[in-house]
Amino acid sequence: MIVVTDEDLMAFADGVLGEAAAAEIAALAAKDPVVAAKIEAFRQSRATLAGAFDAVLTEAVPDRFLASIDHYLPAQATAEVISLDARRKPKAAARFAWPDWRQAAAAAMIAVTAGGVGYWAKPLGDGAAIGLGAASPVLARALDAGQSGQRFAMSSEAGLIPVTSFIDKEARACREFETQGGSSAGAGIACRAADGWRIEAWVAQPTGTTSGGKDFVTVGVGDNPVLNAALAQLGESHLLDGAQEACAIANNWRGDLAACVRAK
Amino acid sequence: MREARPVNASRDKVADLRSEIVALIPRLRRFALGLTRNRDEADDMVQLALERGLARLSHFTIGTRLDSWMFRILQNAWIDLARRRQRDGAPVDLDAIAELTPDALEDAARLSVQREVQQAMTALSADQRALVMLVLVEGYSYQEAADIVEIPVGTVMSRLSRARQILMDRLSVDGERP
Numbered sequence: 001m002i003v004v005t006d007e008d009l010m011a012f013a014d015g016v017l018g019e020a021a022a023a024e025i026a027a028l029a030a031k032d033p034v035v036a037a038k039i040e041a042f043r044q045s046r047a048t049l050a051g052a053f054d055a056v057l058t059e060a061v062p063d064r065f066l067a068s069i070d071h072y073l074p075a076q077a078t079a080e081v082i083s084l085d086a087r088r089k090p091k092a093a094a095r096f097a098w099p100d101w102r103q104a105a106a107a108a109m110i111a112v113t114a115g116g117v118g119y120w121a122k123p124l125g126d127g128a129a130i131g132l133g134a135a136s137p138v139l140a141r142a143l144d145a146g147q148s149g150q151r152f153a154m155s156s157e158a159g160l161i162p163v164t165s166f167i168d169k170e171a172r173a174c175r176e177f178e179t180q181g182g183s184s185a186g187a188g189i190a191c192r193a194a195d196g197w198r199i200e201a202w203v204a205q206p207t208g209t210t211s212g213g214k215d216f217v218t219v220g221v222g223d224n225p226v227l228n229a230a231l232a233q234l235g236e237s238h239l240l241d242g243a244q245e246a247c248a249i250a251n252n253w254r255g256d257l258a259a260c261v262r263a264k
Numbered sequence: 265m266r267e268a269r270p271v272n273a274s275r276d277k278v279a280d281l282r283s284e285i286v287a288l289i290p291r292l293r294r295f296a297l298g299l300t301r302n303r304d305e306a307d308d309m310v311q312l313a314l315e316r317g318l319a320r321l322s323h324f325t326i327g328t329r330l331d332s333w334m335f336r337i338l339q340n341a342w343i344d345l346a347r348r349r350q351r352d353g354a355p356v357d358l359d360a361i362a363e364l365t366p367d368a369l370e371d372a373a374r375l376s377v378q379r380e381v382q383q384a385m386t387a388l389s390a391d392q393r394a395l396v397m398l399v400l401v402e403g404y405s406y407q408e409a410a411d412i413v414e415i416p417v418g419t420v421m422s423r424l425s426r427a428r429q430i431l432m433d434r435l436s437v438d439g440e441r442p
Binding site: 006007009010011016038041042044045046048049050052053054055056057058059061062064065066068069071072073 | 278281282285286289290291293294297298307310311314315318319321377378381396397400401403405406418421422424425426428429431432435436
């Protein structure tokens with residue numbers, strides 16, 4: 001008479017018992033209904049539990065988890081730097097040409113599309129005409145440290161690229177940026193306020209536009225009416241070149257930005 | 265134009281590690297939800313585990329399994345919490361789970377299974393719950409689960425077989441009632 005433990009029966013039910021032992025237990029189960037019932041209960045426990053908690057798998061990952069990760073593992077800029085010359089050319093003149101009614105319409109559009117920026121922004125702010133609220137820690141870090149054209153990989157899909165840097169009419173540092181990754185894909189503008197980066201405007205990438213992998217050309221800040229209107233409201237007084245931007249990054253976008261501009 | 269920076273291997277590794285941790289979060293939440301029924305508490309545990317894990321990332325050997333490592337940290341956070349509860353008394357939260365996704369019928373059916381299972385899990389000890397989640401939900405082998413919770417595989421098997429019998433007793437009794 002062999003001694004069969006509950007652990008043996010469990011291992012048999014889980015299919016991890018060796019061939020010889022499995023054969024013995026199968027034979028035992030065939031003639032002992034108590035053993036067979038136990039095996040069946042072990043099988044059922046796995047079947048019942050296997051998917052019982054799966055609902056949470058498809059829920060959005062809370063921002064606070066991503067913020068924790070970002071605190072310890074800052075998103076890194078990748079090595080490639082994309083040429084932004086083409087983007088830098090069509091500036092100023094065309095941007096400030098939008099009539100006022102169009103700015104109002106643009107502000108309304110921004111409100112509608114603001115939901116998609118969730119990954120990048122904290123909950124929306126105080127209802128200013130265009131302001132969308134404080135940048136998330138993830139976005140703020142990329143805006144603080146990234147040269148224009150550097151891609152910051154946030155996860156396998158999500159990424160962010162600062163596109164240009166400029167000084168607005170209130171002498172604040174502002175940056176245009178593009179975001180990648182599902183519903184977070186789009187383009188926006190953030191400005192450095194005393195308490196950190198604030199998203200001034202953001203538009204989702206129009207559906208149908210693709211931005212796979214390193215090809216980051218998405219909305220295109222330069223030709224989007226919403227962002228152009230936001231730029232017009234901010235009033236771009238000076239577009240930083242590479243050296244000036246590096247100076248601003250080194251100063252953490254604070255201090256005397258005018259000195260960085262003069263240092264040309 | 266700016267010059268491209270030279271490729272830095274360690275940067276790539278950091279980016280990989282980051283992606284891997286982000287990808288692991290849904291499973292960590294699922295594990296935590298099996299350990300405690302309270303959703304907020306589950307997410308607090310995940311947050312605590314993330315913070316602990318990230319702070320000790322220098323102790324993680326790149327190339328070994330990050331999932332096992334993070335599950336171990338989450339399991340330890342749970343044991344700490346369970347001990348504190350034993351001392352301070354447990355907050356009970358039966359209904360929070362009902363708020364998961366209230367408007368989807370399919371989800372409601374699935375959640376009622378989840379609720380029943382969670383109810384049955386209250387009969388288990390903290391150790392047993394962790395083993396049930398690791399082996400039956402996460403699909404780890406007995407040995408892998410033993411490595412995660414750092415107890416001998418024989419102990420895993422005896423605790424797990426006992427836990428599964430308790431669970432099935434509870435679930436079948438509940439099922440027979442109208």
